[in-house]
Amino acid sequence: MTNRRAFLSFMATSPLFTSGAALAQALAETAGSTIKDASEALNVFEMEAAARAIVPPAHFGYLASGVDNNATLQANHTAYERYQIRPRRLVDVSDFDMSTEVLGLRSANPFFLCPIGSCGAFHFTGEVGVANAAREKDTAMILSTQASQSVEAVIDARNGPIWFQLYSTNRWSVTQQLVRRAERAGCTAIALTVDLPAGRNTETAALMARQDTRNCDACHSPSRVKPSFEGIDMNGVGLVDAALTWNVVERLKNETSLPIVIKGIETREDAALAVEAGADGVVVSNHGGRATPTGRGTIEALPEVVEAINGRIPVVVDGGIRRGSDIFKAIALGATAVGIGRPYAWGLGAFGQAGVERVIDILRREFAITMRGSGARTLAEIGLNHIIDTEKR
């Protein structure tokens, strides 16, 4: 105990922890392994530590990895420190509402659960566990093409609509089947991911896989296909199409009446092109620092995208959101809602459905404190007046 206290006070003063976020994370890593129940997690970093202690190294590496040296992954989170909040006082915030609706999909919280492939690698309940939590917490969810469970099973567990994240594949007939099945199952939008045309270099995943001594052949045999592709001839089919261009929006619109959301936009040029191409929404995203090694946090890309879109379609942002105050900053900078990725997967890995629910509760509570503490009663009341960009001051 004395040693632990000494270690913690050393860390609190150490120059190693130049940012509050890094210190909170380091403190959580020492505490996380002691969490025995989801309800004990004080913040999402404690959930991360609890997941790290239980999820096999190769699977945790898959979850944790960014690309190259993880600079973009880290930038996603630390870039939030560039922005500060301007709170307003003596506003009656006894009544408040943090619910949001994006293209008809309602969420009691201003955040969505992002598509994460292979959730079965973190907990045996996989995406159904996530959907159960989303149902209990009335939270919007986007299901990955690469999910461990079928879209039908997940919608059934969610007991309500979700969006389907689409990898376009390099054979249109396969893409058509994915879209039709999602629509038939009850998905209410297609989120087309466009940030991975050329593979990626997930070095942390590779390094952590080396530490895993288990025999993985049974699960990773080449003959196993993801449930999204069951019954489809996948011979020679790749997940993404390097030749994809903006006309994909029109092609998809010819296949389905569902709204098409483009996930992976980071520039004003592409935001304008998305609107021109007929997209119904965009997600500002760099795939959680797992695609192009740009070195730029998505929150720093958000303002130019918001400016170019100019209110014509909704803008969701994801990447590095770990606190309710991060959500507040994103909404102040013009996001309609935000996406949460790894934090809910940490909850799932550590405690299954209960862990996901706890992560939702933590972020919801932190957001409510920030929102009300800033004098805002609705998301619409949160605006640029609430934020300072310290690099422009």
Ligand SMILES: Cc1cc2nc3c(=O)[nH]c(=O)nc-3n(C[C@H](O)[C@H](O)[C@H](O)COP(=O)(O)O)c2cc1C
């Ligand atoms: C393990 C993992 C798997 C992911 N799988 C997908 C996927 O299948 N499709 C997709 O569009 N995005 C995928 N993403 C990206 C997320 O949807 C989201 O953009 C990102 O996780 C947000 O950043 P955050 O994890 O820092 O919150 C994945 C992310 C992680 C961490």
